[in-house]
Amino acid sequence: MEWMTTLDSPGKVFLLQGNEAIVRGALEAGIHFAAAYPGSPSSEILTMLGRIADKRGFYAEWSTNETCALEACMGASFAHARSLCIMKQNGLMTVGDALHTCGLSGVKGGLVLVVADDPSAHSSTNEFDSRNMAVSANIPMLEPSTIQDAKDMIPYAFELSEQLQQIVMIRTVTRINHGRSNVVLGELPKSLRPLKAIGEWDRFVGINWFHESQWEKMDQAGEIFEKSPFNTYEGPEKPALLIITSGTGRLYSREALDTLEEGMSVEVFRNHWFHSREALDTPEVRNKIGILSIGTSWPLPERLVLGHAKKAGKILVVEEVDPFLERGVAAILGKEKDFSVEILGKGKNGVLPRVFELDPDRVRNAIAKALGVDAKDEVPAPAPAAGVTARELTFCAGCPHRATFFIVKQALELTETQGVVMGDIGCYTLGAQRAGHYLISFLGCMGAGINAAEGLGQLNRFGFDQPVVAFSGDSTFFHSCLPGLVNARYHNANMLFVILDNSATAMTGFQPHPGIGRTAMGHPAEPVSIQKVVEAIGCPVTTADPYDVEGGIRLVYDLLKQPGLKVLIFQQPCVTAHIRTIEKTKIWVDPELCRGDACGCGRFCSRIWGCPANIWDDANKRAAIDEVVCAGCGVCVSLCPAGAIKMVEKEAV
Amino acid sequence: MSEKVIPDPLNIIICGVGGQGNIVASELLASALVEKGFRATVGETYGASQRGGSVMSHVRISKTLEYGVLIPQHKAHLIVGFEPMETLRIARDYANKETTTIFDPRPNYPLGVLIGEAAYPSLQEVEDELCDRCGFVWKIPATDLALSTGNFRAANIALMGALTALPQVPVEAADYDRVMAQRFPEKVLAQNQEVFVLGYEAMRELLEMNR
Ligand code: SF4
Ligand code: SF4
Numbered sequence: 001m002e003w004m005t006t007l008d009s010p011g012k013v014f015l016l017q018g019n020e021a022i023v024r025g026a027l028e029a030g031i032h033f034a035a036a037y038p039g040s041p042s043s044e045i046l047t048m049l050g051r052i053a054d055k056r057g058f059y060a061e062w063s064t065n066e067t068c069a070l071e072a073c074m075g076a077s078f079a080h081a082r083s084l085c086i087m088k089q090n091g092l093m094t095v096g097d098a099l100h101t102c103g104l105s106g107v108k109g110g111l112v113l114v115v116a117d118d119p120s121a122h123s124s125t126n127e128f129d130s131r132n133m134a135v136s137a138n139i140p141m142l143e144p145s146t147i148q149d150a151k152d153m154i155p156y157a158f159e160l161s162e163q164l165q166q167i168v169m170i171r172t173v174t175r176i177n178h179g180r181s182n183v184v185l186g187e188l189p190k191s192l193r194p195l196k197a198i199g200e201w202d203r204f205v206g207i208n209w210f211h212e213s214q215w216e217k218m219d220q221a222g223e224i225f226e227k228s229p230f231n232t233y234e235g236p237e238k239p240a241l242l243i244i245t246s247g248t249g250r251l252y253s254r255e256a257l258d259t260l261e262e263g264m265s266v267e268v269f270r271n272h273w274f275h276s277r278e279a280l281d282t283p284e285v286r287n288k289i290g291i292l293s294i295g296t297s298w299p300l301p302e303r304l305v306l307g308h309a310k311k312a313g314k315i316l317v318v319e320e321v322d323p324f325l326e327r328g329v330a331a332i333l334g335k336e337k338d339f340s341v342e343i344l345g346k347g348k349n350g351v352l353p354r355v356f357e358l359d360p361d362r363v364r365n366a367i368a369k370a371l372g373v374d375a376k377d378e379v380p381a382p383a384p385a386a387g388v389t390a391r392e393l394t395f396c397a398g399c400p401h402r403a404t405f406f407i408v409k410q411a412l413e414l415t416e417t418q419g420v421v422m423g424d425i426g427c428y429t430l431g432a433q434r435a436g437h438y439l440i441s442f443l444g445c446m447g448a449g450i451n452a453a454e455g456l457g458q459l460n461r462f463g464f465d466q467p468v469v470a471f472s473g474d475s476t477f478f479h480s481c482l483p484g485l486v487n488a489r490y491h492n493a494n495m496l497f498v499i500l501d502n503s504a505t506a507m508t509g510f511q512p513h514p515g516i517g518r519t520a521m522g523h524p525a526e527p528v529s530i531q532k533v534v535e536a537i538g539c540p541v542t543t544a545d546p547y548d549v550e551g552g553i554r555l556v557y558d559l560l561k562q563p564g565l566k567v568l569i570f571q572q573p574c575v576t577a578h579i580r581t582i583e584k585t586k587i588w589v590d591p592e593l594c595r596g597d598a599c600g601c602g603r604f605c606s607r608i609w610g611c612p613a614n615i616w617d618d619a620n621k622r623a624a625i626d627e628v629v630c631a632g633c634g635v636c637v638s639l640c641p642a643g644a645i646k647m648v649e650k651e652a653v
Numbered sequence: 654m655s656e657k658v659i660p661d662p663l664n665i666i667i668c669g670v671g672g673q674g675n676i677v678a679s680e681l682l683a684s685a686l687v688e689k690g691f692r693a694t695v696g697e698t699y700g701a702s703q704r705g706g707s708v709m710s711h712v713r714i715s716k717t718l719e720y721g722v723l724i725p726q727h728k729a730h731l732i733v734g735f736e737p738m739e740t741l742r743i744a745r746d747y748a749n750k751e752t753t754t755i756f757d758p759r760p761n762y763p764l765g766v767l768i769g770e771a772a773y774p775s776l777q778e779v780e781d782e783l784c785d786r787c788g789f790v791w792k793i794p795a796t797d798l799a800l801s802t803g804n805f806r807a808a809n810i811a812l813m814g815a816l817t818a819l820p821q822v823p824v825e826a827a828d829y830d831r832v833m834a835q836r837f838p839e840k841v842l843a844q845n846q847e848v849f850v851l852g853y854e855a856m857r858e859l860l861e862m863n864r
Contacts, residue, residue: 003835015680015687015695122698146719147694179722180680180695182687251721259725360725381727381745382785386778388742389771391670391763394705434764607768612705615762616769628796628805629761 006052008188016183018150018176019044022086022114025154027056030189032081032109034060035069037479038508039088040123041177042116046086047511050520057192062511062520065446065479066091070098073111078204080109080196082158089117089130090445094480096133099167101206103137104214106165108204109195110158113169116177119320119357123174125425125443127355129322134169134298138214140221141169141298142230145250147181149230149295155186160224166217171297173320175248175357222299230295231304239290241370242312244305246325248358249318250293256364257289260373289367300328309333309341316370317345320358344370394435397613398579398631400502400572401428403546405436406609408469408498411556412439419467419560420456422449424481426473427507427574428500435610440471447472447480450488450497457493457565467560468495475505475513477530488565489539496559497539497567500546501530502574510577534567541567547635575631585632586648587613589623593644596621601641609636659823661715664724665816668709668743669735670761671699674809678733679710681813681836685828686714696722705764707739714823731821732787733812735795736761737779744786752787755815755856757795757808791815791859798851807848814852818860826853 004014005024016024022045026034034053036046046060053060063069066087073083087095092115102111115133118124134141142157144150150172157168225231234254235242243253292308294300309315309329317326326345333339344366346354351366368374395402405428412419423432423440424447432440442452453470472481477499488495505511512518517527534541544555552570559566597603605614605623613630616623623644637645667679676697683693696711711724729747734740734756744754758776765771783790795811816822817829829849833842 013687015684015693148719175696175722178697178699180683180693180697181719181722182692182694248721251719252723255721255725259728359723360721364725381748382782384745385782385785386741386774387772388738388745388774389763389765391705391707391739392765394764396672396705434768603769610764610768612762612764612767615767628800 002048002052005048006055007185010185010187012185013182014185015180016147016151017044017180018147018172018178020048021147021151021183022154022172023048023052024183024185025151026084027188028151028186029110029155029158030082030192031084032058032192032195033073033076033083034058034086035063035072035083036086037063037066037069037091038505038511039091039116040508041118041174042086042088042114042172043508043511044177045114046520047509050522053521060520062513064514066095067098070095070102070113074098074102074107074204077107077109077111078198078202082110082193084112084114084154086114087116088124089115089128090124090126091115092130092133094446096137099133099137099139102167103139103206104208104210105204105206106210106214106217107161107167108165108202110161111167112154112157112161113167114172115169116172116174117321118174120174125429125445127321129320129324130171131297131324132322134171138218139167139169140164140218140296141171142295143171143246143297144176145245145247145293145295147176147179148183150176151183151186153230153295156230160221163224164217164220166214166221173247173357218299222301225296225299225301226304228296228301231293231301233290233292233308235290236288238311240288240313241290241367242308242315243289243291243318243367244294244308244315244325244329245291245318246294246297247320249320249363250291252358252360252363253291253318253367255360256367259360260364260368294325297325300325300332302332305329305332306336310339312341314370315341315343316351316366317343318352318358318363318366323347323354392434393430394610394612395427395430396576396631397611397629398575398633398635399427400546400570400575401431401500402435402609402611403549403552403572403635404428404498404500404570405431405439407546407549407552407556409437409439410553411560412467412469414553414557415467415560417466419469422453422468422470424449424470424472424476425507426476426500428471428473431471446476447484450481450484453495453497454484454488454491454493457488457495458491460494470495470497472497472499473506474499474501474503474515474530478514478528482533485534485539485567486537489537492564494563495565496556497565499530499534499567499569501569501571502577504574504577506574506577510574531569534569539565539567541569543569543571546570546572547633549635549639575633579631584630585634587625587630587632587634587637588646589625590644590646591620591622593642594622595642596623599642605636605640605645609639611636659821660730662718662720663714663731663821664729665712665714665731665733665822666709666724666729666743666747667712667733667735668707668739670739671706671708673708673735673761674806675699675708675710675735678809678813679712681829681832682816682824683712684832685824688832689824689828691716691823692719694720694722696724707742709743731755731816731819733816735808735812737776738774741774741779741782744783748786750788753789753791753819753821754783754787755791755793755812755819756783757812758792759794759796791856793852793855793859795852798855799848802844802847802851804844804848807845810845810848811852811855814849815856818853818856826850
């Protein structure tokens with residue numbers, strides 16, 4: 001809700017999403033510049049910043065990829081602009097080189113990098129822990145544990161960045177980005193700080209000469225972090241169990257102390273010291289467990305950690321994804337002479353699982369194990385009775401990708417050879433599943449499809465003659481396929497490159513990209529034509545409408561027969577991005593013409609075509625259209641072999 | 654307001670299929686609560702599931718404390734289901750014998766069912782198992798109510814109306830009016846208010862009948 005994030009009323013409390021809180025924090029910090037590439041769970045941040053940028057007098061852009069975004073922020077920082085860069089975990093991997101040089105050069109104006117991790121990979125291909133990158137790039141890193149922290153850490157990080165003259169990374173996780181909670185607003189600056197001219201002898205260079213001074217900045221950060229307000233301790237002076245945690249682990253741990261006790265069995269009730277709700281509130285019980293929440297995760301505040309560890313009976317580390325804090329804590333304690341304490345955490349034999357996100361139950365079980373008590377609920381839930389099936393993801397009703405995958409599948413079948421289809425990242429990744437007839441058999445990171453296809457496309461000298469197809473979306477094309485296309489064209493790989501141009505970065509929420517003609521701030525821009533770029537690289541290129549399924553099959557079949565590199569652009573806007581602005585065409589099944597199972601089509605529309613709006617009416621034993629779901633694209637109308645699906649004919653103009 | 658003791662935290666799960674307006678509903682509910690001085694948290698699980706997958710939001714309400722955004726298993730006090738099978742899926746993990754569940758009985762068939770490889774459970778089976786797991790189960794034909802006003806996207810609002818009619822939830826229709834007015838343009842607001850009242854009345858009737 002943009003109006004909440006821009007309100008100039010310090011002290012007011014709103015329900016904000018983590019990403020909104022980050023936007024608010026950016027405004028309170030007085031940023032001049034923001035750049036990002038969309039990626040869940042971070043995408044909402046720049047979408048909102050873009051909408052309010054003009055009003056607040058700063059600049060925001062959806063960059064073509066994350067490296068463009070980070071290096072643009074470095075440039076802005078050179079002129080002393082406060083710059084905010086935002087990306088998801090996978091994006092961070094692509095900016096590794098830029099980040100490492102930025103760490104060496106240091107920054108002028110504050111530069112804060114927000115990286116959103118997606119533990120459990122809710123909307124990612126893979127989960128991993130971005131915090132390791134801060135160690136490698138040797139830069140300070142913070143981790144918010146609440147939505148309020150997410151806001152407060154942004155101005156804090158900018159101050160820190162300018163104090164150290166170093167880029168500062170903030171690592172969030174999905175449950176922070178997409179969580180919502182009460183947030184108390186802070187003050188907004190009256191105006192943005194003026195920039196500074198870049199002098200003749202000012203330098204912003206990331207060379208090894210600065211490696212030692214980079215370390216000195218880390219030493220300084222470590223000292224600052226010893227007293228950071230984002231490191232908190234709640235609990236007794238000498239806890240029997242010390243929980244060291246970061247991010248979401250803090251609130252989960254706190255709640256676990258309550259829920260654990262509720263589930264205690266009678267024996268534990270008798271034998272253990274923290275057995276009843278009342279007992280929990282007695283000082284005696286609170287004397288047993290302490291929670292040290294770390295907001296400044298790198299470099300770790302060593303003295304703070306050591307001080308608490310030395311008073312603890314046992315340590316449990318609770319964190320998302322890798323045992324990052326756990327290793328850090330072990331390294332700190334390992335350097336102490338004549339000191340040892342048991343550290344529990346993640347791993348094969350750990351008390352916390354080493355994959356997937358934390359949740360209150362996992363944390364509760366871990367704490368119970370650490371204490372050696374039974375964490376089970378007394379009342380077992382009844383056994384499942386009704387059949388509940390998985391809800392597989394599929395393309396939206398009317399999605400052009402459904403037609404594209406159908407076309408390519410049919411065309412490959414016509415060639416009577418085993419085609420190989422390389423996927424990429426976007427909604428069309430679903431082509432690896434039933435929604436795309438399991439066509440995709442290779443899937444890597446952004447931009448991997450075309451490169452892998454280029455490799456396969458060179459193997460004809462070994463007699464490899466299977467047709468090779470690589471897919472890319474329009475946003476992915478700009479993001480990371482351009483060098484791959486140049487490579488494939490220069491080495492004339494035998495392959496068909498299919499660009500699914502749906503005029504949107506659909507997967508992450510329809511952000512604009514360079515092909516769209518509109519910027520993040522809503523300003524018009526001259527679009528970059530994919531077709532012209534491909535032509536300029538020197539590739540033969542054809543464009544087609546995927547909704548014309550029959551024509552598409554013929555076209556793809558012909559292209560597959562030709563040797564060398566071919567490029568096909570399927571153009572049809574993402575239906576979901578535009579559904580609210582278009583008048584839906586009415587589609588229906590004529591029950592006289594649909595012959596049901598007697599037809600011999602095998603319920604083509606619902607079983608093979610598989611649009612979620614092509615349903616089967618069990619009562620009448622006929623196909624039907626779910627009018628709520630149908631987008632009115634009309635493709636099923638052209639595919640029904642009995643011609644039973646009808647649409648309102650458009651009047652000839 | 655009701656004299657009922659409201660548990661702290663009060664845990665509400667709103668679940669359904671991507672695109673049914675789950676997030677809007679949970680955001681409205683939690684904002685209304687924050688405006689009334691409560692501490693609310695919302696955890697949304699949707700991922701890539703806007704493309705037809707399961708979605709759920711956890712809403713937690715407390716007078717004093719901030720809680721983590723996820724509800725522990727079997728600790729939901731209320732479940733609002735936008736789709737029968739999704740309601741059951743969530744109830745299996747989060748319901749207990751005291752949970753109150755409201756759901757829209759209109760199915761949304763997953764791909765596997767459309768293709769004919771998987772079967773969708775009968776409504777009776779879903780209802781029986783829900784009753785087995787929960788304390789109270791109420792059916793509210795939210796999509797039909799919304800469709801009756803010609804506004805098929807507003808089933809979520811109808812269910813929020815129904816939820817508001819329950820004595821356990823410390824919000825009133827007027828609280829929704831306020832937060833909806835902040836979010837929707839006038840025309841949409843009026844449509845939503847109409848649907849909200851239909852949901853509210855439907856729940857009231859059910860409660861009356863079962864007195
Ligand atoms: S017209 Fe047919 S294919 Fe298109 S959305 Fe409707 S049911 Fe699906
Ligand atoms: S969001 Fe657009 S591109 Fe993605 S599946 Fe839906 S219609 Fe297709």
